[in-house]
Amino acid sequence: MTHTLYLVRHGEQVDAEHGIPDGSLSARGELQAEAIARRLRGITFDKAWHSPLKRAEETARVMTDMLPPLKSEPSSLLLDCVPTGWVEGTPEVYHSYFNSYTEDETVAGRAQMGDATAEFLSHKTEHRELIVTHNFVIGWFVREVLDAPEWRWLGLNQYNCGLTIIQQRPGRPWSLLVYNDISHLPASLRTGLPDNAVD
Template sequence: MRFFTKLAATTVGVLCTTASAYFFVDEKKRYGVVFAANIVQSSNDISDNLVKPDQQSLSCPIRSSERWNWNWDGRHCEMNKTRAIRHIYLIRHGQYQTRTKFEDEKQLTELGNEQADWAGRALAESGITFTRLVQSGLIRAIQTATIINKYLRFNKVEQDIDLNEGFPFLPEPAGRFIDDIAKGRLELETERMERVFHRYIHRPFPSQTEDSHELIVCHANVIRYFVCRALQIPADAWLRFNLFHCSITHLVCTSDGRVICYGIGDVGHIPQERRSYV
């Protein structure tokens, strides 16, 4: 194991350039310089070739319109003193066939199978004892969960069609979606999304004595909506970010009603050249 340590930072000349060198220490206590770089102060000047912003039009930080709702899941109880924590890992399925209108034909591509395999390996090598595996009812999620389970060896995999992909909420900005909904080309499924959100995203039960680590293999819209709802971010913000295939989003729920996001759309387990989102 090699540990990298900053060796020196020296001010050089009137330009206040700092030279930083880094060295490593290996298992035999041997040292070696890895690299050195000159650090210069970034300029605050805006180039004349760029359009200067209108200072009066710049946006300001936005405060939450409401304070944190400690009873967001309807399970707040003064008697719930458990120290157990629920870890929820939301995994998007792998890349799939999109040139078809039939859901049963939207199966994983060769790349999608690879992505699911990398996700399964990473989860198995994490050292975490996962306690539950749930999949949606769509073939691309089922195939992804099946590949992941080759490494995790769950005897029982739960399936829930309420986790199927859908359009959860009218986003802001709405763009063409208002017209699509008005003309019946798109159906809002907020009721279903709310139902399944409260089914899986909630604080630990008072009877829970140990931390749980639960995996849910589903879809991008579902995951993005869950993240917004869990963090009490306006639900219409769900379309403002995207997720790679087989990315992992990690939510933590505590007994007092706190929700912490440890990562959104993590794809560190998939090589850069093998990542995709469409």
């Protein structure tokens, strides 16, 4: 059975630009969540998951309210994290970026994403799953399915409520079908890529 993951970055949160670590959705974030829900109407999901952080939980709630009878479950494996620290082959330009995180944070992020990969990228009987999570988590999953170097999650940035789809057919490796698609979002709702995005 084909296994397909629909990966959605959470909507914009209130005062995200002021560094609030976990705020509620902004009014624009709610509109983004409604737009991606409309985009996914007509798809029958077997399971839905979300990060326990407020911005992802609220995005999932807005979406599942519009996609009955779908309910979403929290998973700590989908929490926002830094998937790796400095690894061999990382371009020197990222050195200062990694200096802004502690070793404990990057060790925890690596362990979390190892478990997340084992959980969500293992072939399952469910054939369509919706996952509402964070920029770096989606970047890590894309890096994983493309078998790219460990540091390459850097620069794989997602708009708020952008859509990425990965798929595995029986006996085949994972494929990247859609990456950061925002065709459902009008220009006024396209947020989330920082001006100084790590790329």
